[in-house]
Amino acid sequence: MANVPEDLHYSKDHEWVRVDGDVATVGITDYAQNSLGDVVYVELPKADEQFNANESFGSVESVKAVSEVFSPVSGAVVEAHESLGDDPEKVNTDPYGEGWMIRIKMSNPGEVDSLLTAAEYEDFTKAETE
Template sequence: MANYPDDLQYTKDHEWIRITGDTGRVGITFYAQDSLGDVVYVDLPKVGTTVKANEPFGSVESVKAVSELFSPVSGEVIEVNTKLADAPELVNTSPYDEGWMIVIRLSNPGEVDALLSAAEYEDFINEK
Protein backbone atom coordinates (compact mmCIF):
# COMPACT_ATOMS: atom_id res chain seq x y z
CA MET A 1 0.00 0.00 0.00
CA ALA A 2 2.94 2.29 -0.63
CA ASN A 3 0.89 4.63 -2.85
CA TYR A 4 -1.81 5.18 -0.19
CA PRO A 5 -0.33 6.16 3.20
CA ASP A 6 -2.18 4.78 6.23
CA ASP A 7 -2.05 8.10 8.11
CA LEU A 8 -4.36 9.75 5.56
CA GLN A 9 -8.08 9.53 4.88
CA TYR A 10 -9.51 9.51 1.39
CA THR A 11 -12.56 10.50 -0.66
CA LYS A 12 -14.15 8.72 -3.60
CA ASP A 13 -13.28 11.87 -5.58
CA HIS A 14 -9.58 10.99 -5.06
CA GLU A 15 -8.62 13.63 -2.52
CA TRP A 16 -6.75 12.86 0.67
CA ILE A 17 -6.62 14.64 4.02
CA ARG A 18 -4.10 14.40 6.85
CA ILE A 19 -5.79 15.42 10.12
CA THR A 20 -3.67 17.17 12.76
CA GLY A 21 -5.71 18.44 15.70
CA ASP A 22 -8.47 20.67 14.30
CA THR A 23 -6.84 21.10 10.87
CA GLY A 24 -6.48 18.98 7.78
CA ARG A 25 -3.95 19.17 4.93
CA VAL A 26 -5.55 18.27 1.58
CA GLY A 27 -4.21 17.04 -1.75
CA ILE A 28 -5.00 14.56 -4.51
CA THR A 29 -4.07 10.90 -4.45
CA PHE A 30 -1.40 9.07 -6.39
CA TYR A 31 -4.20 7.48 -8.42
CA ALA A 32 -5.66 10.89 -9.32
CA GLN A 33 -2.38 12.46 -10.38
CA ASP A 34 -1.45 9.32 -12.32
CA SER A 35 -4.81 9.40 -14.15
CA LEU A 36 -4.45 13.10 -14.94
CA GLY A 37 -0.96 12.92 -16.34
CA ASP A 38 1.41 15.89 -16.16
CA VAL A 39 -0.14 18.66 -14.04
CA VAL A 40 0.47 22.09 -15.59
CA TYR A 41 -1.67 24.40 -13.42
CA VAL A 42 -3.43 24.33 -10.05
CA ASP A 43 -6.20 26.83 -9.18
CA LEU A 44 -6.60 27.13 -5.41
CA PRO A 45 -8.78 29.31 -3.16
CA LYS A 46 -7.48 32.22 -1.12
CA VAL A 47 -6.74 31.95 2.59
CA GLY A 48 -9.94 32.75 4.48
CA THR A 49 -12.23 31.01 1.97
CA THR A 50 -14.93 28.80 3.48
CA VAL A 51 -15.20 25.33 1.92
CA LYS A 52 -17.90 22.68 2.30
CA ALA A 53 -17.46 18.91 2.34
CA ASN A 54 -17.88 17.31 -1.10
CA GLU A 55 -18.02 20.69 -2.86
CA PRO A 56 -15.41 22.09 -5.27
CA PHE A 57 -12.63 24.30 -3.88
CA GLY A 58 -10.44 24.63 -6.96
CA SER A 59 -9.20 22.80 -10.02
CA VAL A 60 -6.17 21.06 -11.41
CA GLU A 61 -5.23 21.28 -15.08
CA SER A 62 -3.16 18.60 -16.76
CA VAL A 63 -2.07 17.91 -20.31
CA LYS A 64 -5.19 15.70 -20.56
CA ALA A 65 -7.99 17.61 -18.80
CA VAL A 66 -9.16 20.09 -16.19
CA SER A 67 -10.59 18.45 -13.06
CA GLU A 68 -12.37 20.00 -10.11
CA LEU A 69 -10.97 19.50 -6.63
CA PHE A 70 -13.48 18.56 -3.92
CA SER A 71 -13.05 19.33 -0.24
CA PRO A 72 -13.13 16.26 2.01
CA VAL A 73 -14.39 18.37 4.95
CA SER A 74 -16.01 21.71 5.74
CA GLY A 75 -14.10 24.62 7.21
CA GLU A 76 -11.89 27.61 6.52
CA VAL A 77 -8.83 27.57 4.30
CA ILE A 78 -5.98 28.70 6.57
CA GLU A 79 -3.03 27.90 4.29
CA VAL A 80 -2.44 27.43 0.55
CA ASN A 81 0.57 25.72 -1.02
CA THR A 82 2.01 28.68 -2.91
CA LYS A 83 4.82 26.51 -4.34
CA LEU A 84 2.29 25.01 -6.77
CA ALA A 85 1.96 28.33 -8.64
CA ASP A 86 5.53 27.99 -9.94
CA ALA A 87 5.89 24.21 -9.66
CA PRO A 88 2.55 22.46 -10.36
CA GLU A 89 4.51 19.29 -11.20
CA LEU A 90 4.95 18.74 -7.43
CA VAL A 91 1.42 17.28 -7.55
CA ASN A 92 2.86 14.51 -9.76
CA THR A 93 6.25 14.03 -8.14
CA SER A 94 5.17 14.29 -4.49
CA PRO A 95 1.37 14.04 -4.15
CA TYR A 96 1.43 13.36 -0.39
CA ASP A 97 4.23 15.68 0.70
CA GLU A 98 5.31 18.69 -1.36
CA GLY A 99 2.27 18.51 -3.67
CA TRP A 100 -0.38 19.22 -1.01
CA MET A 101 -2.87 21.94 -1.87
CA ILE A 102 -4.64 23.54 1.09
CA VAL A 103 -4.95 23.36 4.88
CA ILE A 104 -8.46 23.59 6.33
CA ARG A 105 -9.51 24.43 9.89
CA LEU A 106 -12.33 21.93 10.39
CA SER A 107 -15.73 23.35 11.27
CA ASN A 108 -17.32 19.89 11.68
CA PRO A 109 -14.72 17.30 12.75
CA GLY A 110 -17.37 14.55 12.61
CA GLU A 111 -17.26 14.70 8.79
CA VAL A 112 -13.92 12.87 8.95
CA ASP A 113 -15.80 9.71 9.99
CA ALA A 114 -17.35 9.48 6.50
CA LEU A 115 -13.96 9.29 4.77
CA LEU A 116 -12.19 6.14 3.60
CA SER A 117 -9.15 4.51 5.17
CA ALA A 118 -6.18 3.65 2.94
CA ALA A 119 -7.39 0.04 2.64
CA GLU A 120 -10.96 1.11 1.82
CA TYR A 121 -9.70 3.59 -0.77
CA GLU A 122 -7.48 0.98 -2.39
CA ASP A 123 -10.44 -1.44 -2.54
CA PHE A 124 -12.53 1.35 -4.11
CA ILE A 125 -10.06 2.06 -6.92
CA ASN A 126 -9.43 -1.65 -7.54
CA GLU A 127 -13.16 -2.09 -8.20
CA LYS A 128 -12.96 0.38 -11.11
Template sequence: MSNIPENLRYSKDHEWIAVDGDVATIGITDYAQHSLGDVVYVDLPRVGDKFETHDSFGSVESVKAVSEIFTPLGGEIAEVNDGLNDAPESVNNDPYDSGWMIKMKMANAGEADALLSAKEYEDYLAASE
Protein backbone atom coordinates (compact mmCIF):
# COMPACT_ATOMS: atom_id res chain seq x y z
CA MET A 1 0.00 0.00 0.00
CA SER A 2 1.15 3.48 -0.83
CA ASN A 3 1.77 5.97 1.90
CA ILE A 4 -0.61 8.94 1.38
CA PRO A 5 -0.31 11.53 4.16
CA GLU A 6 -3.63 13.07 5.18
CA ASN A 7 -2.40 16.66 5.39
CA LEU A 8 -1.25 17.00 1.77
CA ARG A 9 -2.99 17.66 -1.55
CA TYR A 10 -2.38 15.58 -4.66
CA SER A 11 -2.43 15.74 -8.45
CA LYS A 12 -3.37 13.04 -10.94
CA ASP A 13 0.25 13.19 -12.15
CA HIS A 14 1.22 11.75 -8.75
CA GLU A 15 2.62 14.89 -7.20
CA TRP A 16 1.98 15.94 -3.63
CA ILE A 17 1.47 19.58 -2.72
CA ALA A 18 1.85 21.15 0.72
CA VAL A 19 0.23 24.59 0.75
CA ASP A 20 1.45 27.24 3.14
CA GLY A 21 -0.09 30.66 2.42
CA ASP A 22 0.71 31.37 -1.23
CA VAL A 23 3.68 28.99 -1.35
CA ALA A 24 3.27 25.39 -2.46
CA THR A 25 5.93 22.76 -1.77
CA ILE A 26 5.84 20.05 -4.42
CA GLY A 27 7.27 16.56 -4.71
CA ILE A 28 6.25 13.19 -6.10
CA THR A 29 4.18 10.68 -4.17
CA ASP A 30 5.22 7.40 -2.64
CA TYR A 31 3.26 5.65 -5.38
CA ALA A 32 5.19 7.59 -8.04
CA GLN A 33 8.63 6.89 -6.56
CA HIS A 34 7.72 3.24 -6.24
CA SER A 35 6.65 3.02 -9.89
CA LEU A 36 9.82 4.77 -11.04
CA GLY A 37 12.23 2.59 -9.13
CA ASP A 38 15.65 3.79 -7.99
CA VAL A 39 15.90 7.51 -8.72
CA VAL A 40 19.39 8.49 -9.85
CA TYR A 41 18.97 12.01 -11.15
CA VAL A 42 16.51 14.85 -10.70
CA ASP A 43 16.52 17.72 -13.15
CA LEU A 44 14.92 20.81 -11.57
CA PRO A 45 14.19 24.35 -12.79
CA ARG A 46 15.88 27.53 -11.58
CA VAL A 47 14.56 29.93 -8.96
CA GLY A 48 12.54 32.59 -10.74
CA ASP A 49 11.37 30.35 -13.59
CA LYS A 50 7.67 30.80 -14.26
CA PHE A 51 5.27 28.00 -15.13
CA GLU A 52 1.65 27.64 -16.12
CA THR A 53 -0.43 24.87 -14.61
CA HIS A 54 0.58 21.48 -16.01
CA ASP A 55 3.85 22.65 -17.57
CA SER A 56 6.75 20.25 -17.45
CA PHE A 57 9.09 21.70 -14.84
CA GLY A 58 11.74 19.02 -14.80
CA SER A 59 12.39 15.32 -14.90
CA VAL A 60 13.08 12.43 -12.61
CA GLU A 61 15.35 9.72 -13.92
CA SER A 62 15.49 6.22 -12.60
CA VAL A 63 18.05 3.72 -13.79
CA LYS A 64 15.61 2.51 -16.37
CA ALA A 65 13.64 5.53 -17.49
CA VAL A 66 13.06 9.23 -17.43
CA SER A 67 9.73 10.75 -16.39
CA GLU A 68 8.71 14.35 -16.78
CA ILE A 69 7.26 16.10 -13.79
CA PHE A 70 4.43 18.59 -14.24
CA THR A 71 3.43 21.64 -12.24
CA PRO A 72 0.11 21.00 -10.53
CA LEU A 73 -0.22 24.79 -10.16
CA GLY A 74 0.90 27.91 -12.00
CA GLY A 75 3.43 30.27 -10.47
CA GLU A 76 7.07 31.16 -9.95
CA ILE A 77 9.80 28.93 -8.55
CA ALA A 78 10.79 30.27 -5.13
CA GLU A 79 13.19 27.54 -4.10
CA VAL A 80 14.51 24.23 -5.42
CA ASN A 81 15.82 21.29 -3.41
CA ASP A 82 19.54 21.36 -4.24
CA GLY A 83 20.01 18.45 -1.85
CA LEU A 84 18.68 16.16 -4.56
CA ASN A 85 21.81 16.74 -6.66
CA ASP A 86 23.85 14.73 -4.18
CA ALA A 87 21.10 12.54 -2.80
CA PRO A 88 18.54 11.81 -5.52
CA GLU A 89 17.65 8.62 -3.61
CA SER A 90 15.82 10.86 -1.10
CA VAL A 91 12.98 10.81 -3.60
CA ASN A 92 12.67 7.07 -2.95
CA ASN A 93 13.52 6.96 0.71
CA ASP A 94 11.72 10.03 1.94
CA PRO A 95 9.41 11.32 -0.80
CA TYR A 96 7.30 13.54 1.46
CA ASP A 97 10.12 15.19 3.37
CA SER A 98 13.76 15.42 2.23
CA GLY A 99 12.63 14.29 -1.25
CA TRP A 100 10.70 17.51 -1.89
CA MET A 101 11.51 19.13 -5.25
CA ILE A 102 10.34 22.73 -5.57
CA LYS A 103 8.64 25.52 -3.68
CA MET A 104 6.42 27.60 -5.87
CA LYS A 105 4.87 31.00 -5.28
CA MET A 106 1.38 30.38 -6.59
CA ALA A 107 -0.02 32.76 -9.20
CA ASN A 108 -3.50 31.93 -7.99
CA ALA A 109 -3.71 30.41 -4.53
CA GLY A 110 -7.30 29.36 -5.23
CA GLU A 111 -5.96 26.76 -7.68
CA ALA A 112 -4.89 24.59 -4.77
CA ASP A 113 -8.55 23.99 -3.88
CA ALA A 114 -9.00 22.02 -7.09
CA LEU A 115 -6.32 19.50 -6.13
CA LEU A 116 -7.19 16.07 -4.79
CA SER A 117 -7.46 15.33 -1.10
CA ALA A 118 -5.66 12.32 0.34
CA LYS A 119 -8.91 10.33 0.18
CA GLU A 120 -9.58 11.38 -3.41
CA TYR A 121 -6.03 10.47 -4.42
CA GLU A 122 -6.35 7.11 -2.75
CA ASP A 123 -9.59 6.47 -4.68
CA TYR A 124 -7.91 7.65 -7.88
CA LEU A 125 -5.07 5.16 -7.36
CA ALA A 126 -7.51 2.37 -6.59
CA ALA A 127 -9.49 3.15 -9.75
CA SER A 128 -6.40 3.20 -11.96
CA GLU A 129 -4.98 -0.07 -10.64
Protein backbone atom coordinates (compact mmCIF):
# COMPACT_ATOMS: atom_id res chain seq x y z
CA MET A 1 0.00 0.00 0.00
CA ALA A 2 1.43 3.36 -1.02
CA ASN A 3 2.37 5.85 1.66
CA VAL A 4 0.25 9.06 1.63
CA PRO A 5 1.33 11.55 4.36
CA GLU A 6 -1.56 13.43 5.98
CA ASP A 7 0.03 16.90 5.94
CA LEU A 8 0.55 17.21 2.17
CA HIS A 9 -1.62 18.26 -0.78
CA TYR A 10 -1.87 16.12 -3.91
CA SER A 11 -2.54 16.51 -7.62
CA LYS A 12 -4.28 14.04 -9.92
CA ASP A 13 -0.97 13.84 -11.83
CA HIS A 14 0.55 12.25 -8.70
CA GLU A 15 2.59 15.18 -7.44
CA TRP A 16 2.62 16.23 -3.81
CA VAL A 17 2.91 19.76 -2.41
CA ARG A 18 4.23 20.79 1.00
CA VAL A 19 3.30 24.38 1.87
CA ASP A 20 5.55 26.61 3.95
CA GLY A 21 4.30 30.21 3.84
CA ASP A 22 4.14 31.10 0.16
CA VAL A 23 6.73 28.50 -0.87
CA ALA A 24 5.58 25.13 -2.09
CA THR A 25 7.90 22.10 -2.24
CA VAL A 26 6.92 19.67 -5.01
CA GLY A 27 7.75 16.04 -5.66
CA ILE A 28 6.09 12.87 -6.94
CA THR A 29 4.12 10.55 -4.70
CA ASP A 30 5.04 7.13 -3.41
CA TYR A 31 2.34 5.69 -5.68
CA ALA A 32 3.91 7.45 -8.68
CA GLN A 33 7.48 6.35 -7.95
CA ASN A 34 6.26 2.80 -7.44
CA SER A 35 4.42 2.79 -10.76
CA LEU A 36 7.43 4.22 -12.57
CA GLY A 37 9.96 1.78 -11.19
CA ASP A 38 13.67 2.52 -10.74
CA VAL A 39 14.21 6.21 -11.47
CA VAL A 40 17.41 6.75 -13.42
CA TYR A 41 17.14 10.34 -14.63
CA VAL A 42 15.43 13.50 -13.43
CA GLU A 43 15.26 16.65 -15.54
CA LEU A 44 14.50 19.82 -13.59
CA PRO A 45 14.05 23.51 -14.44
CA LYS A 46 16.43 26.29 -13.44
CA ALA A 47 15.79 28.80 -10.67
CA ASP A 48 13.51 31.72 -11.61
CA GLU A 49 11.70 29.79 -14.33
CA GLN A 50 7.96 30.48 -14.18
CA PHE A 51 5.26 27.86 -14.35
CA ASN A 52 1.49 27.94 -14.42
CA ALA A 53 -0.48 25.40 -12.45
CA ASN A 54 -0.61 22.04 -14.29
CA GLU A 55 2.28 23.02 -16.57
CA SER A 56 5.09 20.51 -17.09
CA PHE A 57 8.27 21.56 -15.24
CA GLY A 58 10.46 18.55 -15.95
CA SER A 59 10.56 14.81 -16.41
CA VAL A 60 11.33 11.66 -14.50
CA GLU A 61 12.69 8.64 -16.33
CA SER A 62 12.75 5.08 -15.14
CA VAL A 63 14.46 2.23 -16.95
CA LYS A 64 11.38 1.63 -19.04
CA ALA A 65 9.49 4.91 -19.27
CA VAL A 66 9.51 8.70 -19.29
CA SER A 67 6.99 10.66 -17.30
CA GLU A 68 6.46 14.40 -17.29
CA VAL A 69 6.04 16.16 -13.95
CA PHE A 70 3.54 18.98 -13.62
CA SER A 71 3.58 21.87 -11.22
CA PRO A 72 0.41 21.71 -9.11
CA VAL A 73 0.67 25.47 -8.42
CA SER A 74 1.69 28.63 -10.30
CA GLY A 75 4.83 30.55 -9.49
CA ALA A 76 8.59 30.94 -9.92
CA VAL A 77 11.15 28.26 -9.08
CA VAL A 78 13.29 29.31 -6.12
CA GLU A 79 15.31 26.11 -6.01
CA ALA A 80 15.61 22.92 -8.04
CA HIS A 81 16.88 19.81 -6.27
CA GLU A 82 19.96 19.46 -8.41
CA SER A 83 21.57 16.65 -6.43
CA LEU A 84 18.89 14.36 -7.91
CA GLY A 85 21.08 14.49 -11.00
CA ASP A 86 23.60 12.30 -9.20
CA ASP A 87 21.15 10.39 -7.01
CA PRO A 88 17.91 10.00 -8.95
CA GLU A 89 17.09 6.89 -6.90
CA LYS A 90 16.17 9.18 -3.99
CA VAL A 91 12.86 9.67 -5.79
CA ASN A 92 12.22 5.96 -5.15
CA THR A 93 13.69 5.61 -1.69
CA ASP A 94 12.41 8.84 -0.10
CA PRO A 95 9.77 10.41 -2.37
CA TYR A 96 8.41 12.82 0.27
CA GLY A 97 11.83 13.74 1.72
CA GLU A 98 15.14 13.67 -0.14
CA GLY A 99 13.28 12.98 -3.38
CA TRP A 100 11.75 16.47 -3.54
CA MET A 101 12.13 18.16 -6.94
CA ILE A 102 11.49 21.91 -6.82
CA ARG A 103 10.57 24.70 -4.44
CA ILE A 104 8.30 27.23 -6.02
CA LYS A 105 7.26 30.69 -4.81
CA MET A 106 3.53 30.63 -5.30
CA SER A 107 1.94 33.53 -7.19
CA ASN A 108 -1.52 32.35 -6.16
CA PRO A 109 -1.39 30.40 -2.87
CA GLY A 110 -5.16 29.91 -3.07
CA GLU A 111 -4.55 27.23 -5.75
CA VAL A 112 -3.55 24.86 -2.97
CA ASP A 113 -7.16 24.67 -1.86
CA SER A 114 -8.18 23.01 -5.11
CA LEU A 115 -5.67 20.19 -4.64
CA LEU A 116 -6.62 16.82 -3.15
CA THR A 117 -6.29 16.01 0.54
CA ALA A 118 -4.46 12.83 1.58
CA ALA A 119 -7.76 10.97 1.98
CA GLU A 120 -9.03 12.17 -1.40
CA TYR A 121 -5.77 11.22 -3.11
CA GLU A 122 -5.86 7.78 -1.55
CA ASP A 123 -9.37 7.22 -2.93
CA PHE A 124 -8.23 8.55 -6.29
CA THR A 125 -5.34 6.08 -6.57
CA LYS A 126 -7.56 3.21 -5.42
CA ALA A 127 -10.02 4.02 -8.18
CA GLU A 128 -7.14 4.15 -10.68
CA THR A 129 -5.84 0.72 -9.69
CA GLU A 130 -9.25 -0.96 -9.85
